Structures are given as C-alpha cells and as structure tokens.
Amino acid sequence: MKRNAATMTNALAIAALLVLSAPGVGATEQCGECHPEERVSFASSVHAREGVGCTSCHGGDDTTLDSQSAHRGEFRSLSDRSEIPGVCAECHASQERMRPYNLPVDQYALYQTSRHGMAVAGGDDRAAVCTDCHGAHEIRAADDPQSTVYGRNIPDTCGRCHADAALMEPYGLDPQVTANYRSGVHGKALLDAHQSAAPNCTSCHGVHGGAPPSFGDIDKVCGSCHEKARRAFLAGAHYEGMLAAELPECAACHAHHAIRQIDVAAIASSCSECHDQGSAQVLLGEKIRTLILAAEQELQKAEERIREAQRIPLEVEDHLSRLEEARTYLTEAHPLVHTVSQEAVEELTRRARSIAEEIQHEIYAELDRTVAHVGLAGFWFYLIMTLAILWAYKRRLRRGKSGS
Amino acid sequence: MNGERTGILEWLSRRLNLTEIFSLLTSFGLFYAEVDNRKPLREALGEALGRPSQSYARGPRILGLIVVVLIAVEILTGGLLALYYLPTPESAHASVSTIMRHVGFGWFVHQVHFWGAQLLVAVLILRLIRFLVQGVYRAPRELVWVCGALLLLVCFHADLTGRILPWTSGAYWSGVRALEIIAAVPLYGDVGMFLIGGDQASISELTLIRSYILHIGLFPALAVLFIYLHFSTVRRVGLSEIAGEVKEVGSDFLRNHLANLAILLVLVIGVLVTLAVLVPTPFLEEADPFSTVPGVGPPWYLLAPFGFLELSSAVLPSWAAGTVLLLVFSAFVVLPLLDRTRPRRGAGPLTLGLAVVAVVVWILFTFYGARVA
Numbered sequence: 064m065k066r067n068a069a070t071m072t073n074a075l076a077i078a079a080l081l082v083l084s085a086p087g088v089g090a091t092e093q094c095g096e097c098h099p100e101e102r103v104s105f106a107s108s109v110h111a112r113e114g115v116g117c118t119s120c121h122g123g124d125d126t127t128l129d130s131q132s133a134h135r136g137e138f139r140s141l142s143d144r145s146e147i148p149g150v151c152a153e154c155h156a157s158q159e160r161m162r163p164y165n166l167p168v169d170q171y172a173l174y175q176t177s178r179h180g181m182a183v184a185g186g187d188d189r190a191a192v193c194t195d196c197h198g199a200h201e202i203r204a205a206d207d208p209q210s211t212v213y214g215r216n217i218p219d220t221c222g223r224c225h226a227d228a229a230l231m232e233p234y235g236l237d238p239q240v241t242a243n244y245r246s247g248v249h250g251k252a253l254l255d256a257h258q259s260a261a262p263n264c265t266s267c268h269g270v271h272g273g274a275p276p277s278f279g280d281i282d283k284v285c286g287s288c289h290e291k292a293r294r295a296f297l298a299g300a301h302y303e304g305m306l307a308a309e310l311p312e313c314a315a316c317h318a319h320h321a322i323r324q325i326d327v328a329a330i331a332s333s334c335s336e337c338h339d340q341g342s343a344q345v346l347l348g349e350k351i352r353t354l355i356l357a358a359e360q361e362l363q364k365a366e367e368r369i370r371e372a373q374r375i376p377l378e379v380e381d382h383l384s385r386l387e388e389a390r391t392y393l394t395e396a397h398p399l400v401h402t403v404s405q406e407a408v409e410e411l412t413r414r415a416r417s418i419a420e421e422i423q424h425e426i427y428a429e430l431d432r433t434v435a436h437v438g439l440a441g442f443w444f445y446l447i448m449t450l451a452i453l454w455a456y457k458r459r460l461r462r463g464k465s466g467s
Numbered sequence: 468m469n470g471e472r473t474g475i476l477e478w479l480s481r482r483l484n485l486t487e488i489f490s491l492l493t494s495f496g497l498f499y500a501e502v503d504n505r506k507p508l509r510e511a512l513g514e515a516l517g518r519p520s521q522s523y524a525r526g527p528r529i530l531g532l533i534v535v536v537l538i539a540v541e542i543l544t545g546g547l548l549a550l551y552y553l554p555t556p557e558s559a560h561a562s563v564s565t566i567m568r569h570v571g572f573g574w575f576v577h578q579v580h581f582w583g584a585q586l587l588v589a590v591l592i593l594r595l596i597r598f599l600v601q602g603v604y605r606a607p608r609e610l611v612w613v614c615g616a617l618l619l620l621v622c623f624h625a626d627l628t629g630r631i632l633p634w635t636s637g638a639y640w641s642g643v644r645a646l647e648i649i650a651a652v653p654l655y656g657d658v659g660m661f662l663i664g665g666d667q668a669s670i671s672e673l674t675l676i677r678s679y680i681l682h683i684g685l686f687p688a689l690a691v692l693f694i695y696l697h698f699s700t701v702r703r704v705g706l707s708e709i710a711g712e713v714k715e716v717g718s719d720f721l722r723n724h725l726a727n728l729a730i731l732l733v734l735v736i737g738v739l740v741t742l743a744v745l746v747p748t749p750f751l752e753e754a755d756p757f758s759t760v761p762g763v764g765p766p767w768y769l770l771a772p773f774g775f776l777e778l779s780s781a782v783l784p785s786w787a788a789g790t791v792l793l794l795v796f797s798a799f800v801v802l803p804l805l806d807r808t809r810p811r812r813g814a815g816p817l818t819l820g821l822a823v824v825a826v827v828v829w830i831l832f833t834f835y836g837a838r839v840a
Contacts, residue, residue, distance in 0.1 A: 373752070374749035374751065375567075375747065375749070375750065376564060376567055376568060376750045377568070432744075435744050436744070438744070439740065439741060439744045439745070442740055443737060443741075446734075446736070446737045449729075449733050450730060450733055450734075453726050453730045453733070454730070456722075456726050457723060457726045457727075460719050460722055460723050460726070461723075463719065
C-alpha cells in the first residue's frame with residue numbers, strides 16, 4: 064500500500080515536471096524539428112515562459128512537419144530588419160496585452176523618436192532595431208542578470224555597435240565611448256564596484272528613445288541624479304558663462320563618458336584648464352579648496368580627540384552627535400563648489416569648522432589632567448610626611464636601644 | 468585609657484582565644500613567630516619575642532611582603548569593583564564604563580586594581596628569581612619554592628580571568644590568544660577548557676561568567692591558601708638566612724618590624740597610586756566576537772609561551788609543543804625535587820647556569836612573541 068502511494072507520488076511529480084519544463088511549447092509546436100538552434104535559444108526566453116510561440120512573430124503553421132505547409136499563409140521570415148520594430152509593437156504597444164505584466168507600451172513610440180528609430184525609418188538598415196539590443200529568440204527580462212539589457216550588461220550591449228570603428232565611421236561617431244565610459248567614475252562604480260544604482264549608457268541617453276543630450280541640456284541630464292550640484296551650478300556664474308562660450312556645461316570640467324570626479328585637492332588645477340594660471344578665477348578655486356580641506360582637517364582632528372577621550376573613558380556621546388552635524392555641513396558644502404562662489408561654500412565650511420574646533424577645545428579641557436597631577440603631588444606630600452614620621456620613630460627606637 | 472583597654476582585652480580574652488587570632492594573623496605576614504596558642508596573649512607574645520629572630524620587612528625578603536600587601540590591595544579593590552560589575556556579555560562593558568565614568572573614584576579603583584595585578588605578577592617573578600639565586604628551595608625550604616611557584620601560576624590565572632571581565636575588544640582578543648595557549652597544553656588544557664566553557668578560540672557567554680566566578684572565588688582563595696602555607700612553612704623551618712644578618716630580641720624589635728611594615732605599605736600604595744594616575748590603562752570599545760582586532764597578543768607574561776607556540780608550529784604538531792610547555796611548567800614547580808645537591812649557600816653553578824639560560828630563553832621568546840602578536 065505504502066509502496067503504491069510512493070509510486071503514485073513519483074509518477075505525479077514526473078508528470079508535473081514534464082508539463083512545467085516546457086510551458087508554452089506545446090506538443091503542436093514542430094518548428095524546432097528543423098530549427099533546433101532557434102528552439103534551444105528560444106526555450107530560455109521570457110516569451111517561451113509566457114506562452115508566446117514561434118508563430119506569434121513569424122506566422123505560418125507550427126503543427127506540421129512539412130516544410131511547404133509550415134511556411135505557407137502569413138508566414139514572415141523577418142529577414143528585413145526594418146520590419147522588426149513594427150512586429151514587436153504588435154504586442155508591446157498594445158495596452159490590452161501588456162496590462163497584466165504591468166509593462167509600459169510607449170517603447171515603440173519612443174523608439175521612433177530615437178536616433179536609431181529615425182535612421183531605420185530613413186532606410187538605414189545598419190541602425191539598431193529591437194533585436195540588436197534584446198536578442199532575437201533568446202529575449203530575457205531586463206531584471207535577469209543574463210539579459211543583454213540587464214544594467215551591468217548594457218555597456219557591452221551598446222558597445223557591440225558603438226565600439227565598432229568601421230560601423231561608426233560613416234556616422235562620424237567616436238568608437239571609444241564605451242572604453243571611455245569604463246574608465247570613468249560611473250563605469251568603475253557599475254562594473255568594478257558592482258554598484259547596481261550607478262548609471263549605465265541608458266541612464267543619460269534614454270532607453271528606447273535613445274539620443275545624445277544636446278548642448279544646453281547636459282546640466283538637466285546630470286542633474287537628474289546630481290540635484291544639489293545642478294542647483295548650485297545654475298545659481299553660479301559658470302552656467303551663463305559656459306552657455307555664452309558654448310562650453311558643454313558639466314562635461315566641460317567632468318568630461319563625458321570618461322566622467323572624472325574632481326577631488327577637492329585638485330579643484331584649482333582643474334580651474335586652470337580654462338582660466339589663466341594666476342588669474343582671479345584660479346585663485347578663487349584655490350581659496351575654495353583651502354576652505355574645504357581646512358574644514359576636513361579640523362573634523363579629523365576633532366574625531367581623533369574624541370577617540371582619545373573614549374579610551375579614558377570620558378562621556379563623548381554629545382560630542383559624537385555634534386561631530387555628525389559638522390560632517391553634514393561639510394557634505395552639504397561639497398556640491399556648493401559648483402556655485403563657484405566663495406561665500407556660499409564658506410558659510411557651510413565655517414559652521415563645520417567651528418563645531419569641530421569647539422569639540423576639540425571642550426575635550427582638551429576635559430583631557431586636562433592638571434587636577435589629577437596636583438592631587439597626586441598632594442598625596443605624595445602626605446606619603447612623605449608619613450614616611451618621615453615612621454623613620455623618626457625607627458630612629459628613636461634605635462637610639463633608645465643604643466642608650467640602654 | 469590604658470586600664471580601660473586592658474579591661475577590654477581581658478574581657479575579650481575570657482571569651483575568645485586572642486592568642487589563636489593573633490597567631491592566625493601572623494600566618495598572613497603580620498609577624499613571623501611561632502606562638503603558643505594555649506597561653507594568654509601577653510605571655511605568648513613575650514615568649515615569642517624572647518626568641519632571637521630576624522625581620523623580614525628588610526632586604527630581599529620584602530618581596531614576599533609586597534606580595535601580601537598587593538594581594539590585600541587586590542582583594543580590597545576587587546571587592547569594591549564587584550559592587551558595580553555585572554558579569555554578562557550584554558552589560559559587562561556598560562557596567563565597567565559606569566564604574567569608570569560615573570562612580571566616584573571608580574576609575575581610580577579600577578586602575579589600582581589593574582596595576583596591582585601587573586605589579587603582583589612582576590614581583591612574584593622577581594621573588595622566584597631571588598629564591599633561585601639564593602638557593603631558597605633546598606631542604607628544608609622546598610615548600611617555600613613550591614608555594615611561591617604555585618602562587619605565581621595562580622596569579623597568572625587570576626590576571627587572565629580578570630582581563631576578560633571588562634569585555635573590551637582588547638581584553639576579549641587578548642583572552643582568546645591566551646585560551647589558544649592554554650588549549651594547546653595537554654591534560655591541563657582539557658580541564659581548563661572544560662572549566663571555562665570555551666573551546667580553542669572562542670569565548671562564550673559561559674566563559675565570561677565562569678571567569679568571573681574563578682576570578683573572585685577560586686583564585687583568591689588559592690592565593691590566600693598558598694600564602695598561609697608559605698608562612699606556615701617559614702615558621703616551622705625559619706626565615707631564609709642572609710649573610711651577616713643579626714638576630715634580634717625584644718619588643719623594640721617588634722615595633723621596628725611593624726614600622727618597617729608600615730613604610731613598605733606606604734611605598735607600595737604610593738607606587739600604585741602614581742601608576743594609576745599617570746599611566747592609566749586605556750578602556751577600549753566593546754568586544755565584538757565577529758571582528759578580530761589586529762595586533763592583540765596574549766598578556767605580557769604569556770608572550771613567551773605564545774612566541775614558542777608560534778615558532779614551533781612550523782616544526783612541531785601543537786600537542787607536542789603543548790607537552791613541552793607542560794613539562795617546562797611542571798619542572799619549574801617541582802624544581803626542589805630535581806636539584807637535590809646541597810651547597811652551603813645559594814644555587815649550585817649547574818642549576819644557576821640552567822636558570823640563567825631559562826630566563827634568557829624566556830625573555831627571547833617574549834620578544835619574539837611580542838613581535839608576532
């Protein structure tokens with residue numbers, strides 16, 4: 064009885080496994096008999112999982128093994144690349160079909176506004192269509208790490224075309240962009256430090272409506288993440304000045320693709336790339352650098368004092384929370400460098416510095432051991448007096464003995 | 468005044484055997500004499516002082532007295548600390564922090580307790596070196612040496628268990644390093660690990676509370692026991708002889724001896740207070756068993772075995788190195804049985820040579836241990 068039950072369970076499990084292992088690829092789907100490679104790659108796609116079959120895109124008849132009758136009717140090979148966006152849009156632009164997946168339906172419309180889409184519409188068959196980025200049969204969901212459009216994989220995916228010098232040459236595009244991206248802070252954060260929130264190509268260029276940010280829009284694109292830096296930039300003299308001089312805003316100092324972070328210590332040398340050495344602007348840069356570095360130094364000293372006090376131990380909870388406050392001021396001061404205004408930066412660094420100095424003074428007073436040392440000296444005075452009395456007592460004993 | 472005091476003493480002596488109590492006090496270093504318990508106090512004291520004797524609060528013998536004074540200081544300050552200390556991993560660090568920050572003179576008592584322990588171990592080592600050089604381990608003073616050696620080992624353990632108690636990161640990892648050494652020693656390590664409730668490299672909740680119990684219970688009791696045995700054997704076999712020393716008689720001798728004792732007490736307290744105020748031991752952040760603090764070695768007196776284990780790990784399996792340690796420590800305790808020659812005074816040249824080699828090797832291993840730690 065028991066054995067029968069076990070056999071039944073096994074049989075059920077195997078049946079369930081068989082059904083689950085090929086969902087959507089029903090017994091009627093015969094295309095793979097002649098197209099085994101496509102079948103294998105399609106099997107791992109998100110479409111296969113959701114019941115989208117070969118005929119959904121290609122048409123034809125998937126119930127027959129006869130080549131002639133399989134490819135009859137509305138069969139399309141999709142060998143003409145320009146057809147592809149329209150075919151994908153049959154489902155992906157349909158609100159009704161996408162609603163259950165909560166997927167957006169504007170990709171096709173966006174694509175048509177992109178450089179890729181416009182080129183394809185203009186008869187250029189080398190520009191990217193949906194399958195160039197997403198793959199043809201093995202289309203995976205964007206949150207699948209194996210997907211070509213997964214965040215970390217995007218620089219590679221774009222680079223398949225954009226790093227190809229021969230392909231980019233007729234468009235006058237720089238094939239170094241992906242290599243440059245990798246060498247910049249964004250690329251390092253995403254690819255080396257595995258920070259999945261770090262920007263990839265699409266973060267700045269758009270996803271389906273991909274286009275380079277145009278001159279005058281750069282600060283908006285960068286500012287979508289670097290809000291405080293942008294606000295400071297717009298408030299400062301650089302904004303108007305750069306527009307007038309036709310300099311590419313943020314990219315003028317931070318470069319594009321090979322984005323560079325400018326250390327506080329290097330501010331002045333960065334200024335002298337445009338401004339003359341010794342000019343008022345370079346001096347201002349030096350001044351701002353000094354303000355921030357000096358505040359940083361004071362904070363470090365305050366922190367060291369706190370650690371020192373902790374070892375004694377003194378009560379430092381209050382000092383620690385004020386140190387945190389000073390740190391916040393300093394953090395806030397950093398983006399204000401983009402105002403290129405000494406006053407704006409100085410207001411915050413001054414606050415950070417004065418708190419740090421206050422902490423140092425207070426702890427210094429508490430660390431002062433003068434009272435303890437005076438107490439120790441007093442104690443030794445008392446001890447020496449006691450010793451003197453004891454010695455005097457001993458001498459009297461000795462004298463009494465020699466006397467007797 | 469005088470009559471009244473005599474009255475009280477007489478009143479008491481009819482109800483208590485005062486001679487016996489006095490005799491007990493002499494067993495803990497107050498005075499060296501054999502006292503006849505059956506006689507009244509005055510008579511017994513007069514008789515004891517009538518026998519010519521030496522003061523031991525003088526010359527190299529003061530090391531032993533310093534030990535007694537330091538153990539008394541440790542018991543006193545330890546009792547005060549125990550009023551506020553809580554032996555659980557959650558509250559140990561916070562309670563020591565309270566002692567050091569908020570309790571009046573708490574930091575001072577803590578520092579004196581710490582420095583007292585360090586001095587105690589150092590003085591015990593010096594005392595054994597003097598025993599060795601002056602031959603105070605030969606018949607009939609074998610027990611003087613054995614008690615001294617065992618007292619040193621007890622103080623190692625008391626200091627070790629005490630170090631863990633504040634539950635600071637330094638203390639914790641220093642304790643772990645020491646446990647690694649103890650665990651390497653066969654037999655003794657097994658018993659020790661069982662008692663302390665830890666294994667080779669971890670300190671658990673049980674370890675803390677067990678360390679506390681050993682620290683305030685077993686080890687002080689053993690220390691007091693060995694001091695008692697030491698004075699007992701000294702009363703029976705007499706103080707060690709120092710060349711050119713005159714034995715004295717009479718009550719002036721007792722007064723002189725007590726004055727010496729007082730001077731010694733004052734000096735020891737002076738040194739302790741100075742160290743506590745000028746060189747306070749830092750109080751580090753709370754221990755985190757999941758993050759090893761780099762550069763923390765075992766306590767200074769265990770650096771030599773630590774260095775030896777580290778150095779020998781390349782050539783010897785750990786049990787073999789542990790066995791060597793066990794043999795060395797056992798030989799150290801039973802030295803009087805190993806060296807039974809009887810020169811007139813001091814250690815024989817062979818023993819002295821071996822001892823010098825042993826001390827030098829110990830110091831070298833200490834330096835090596837400090838470097839690898």
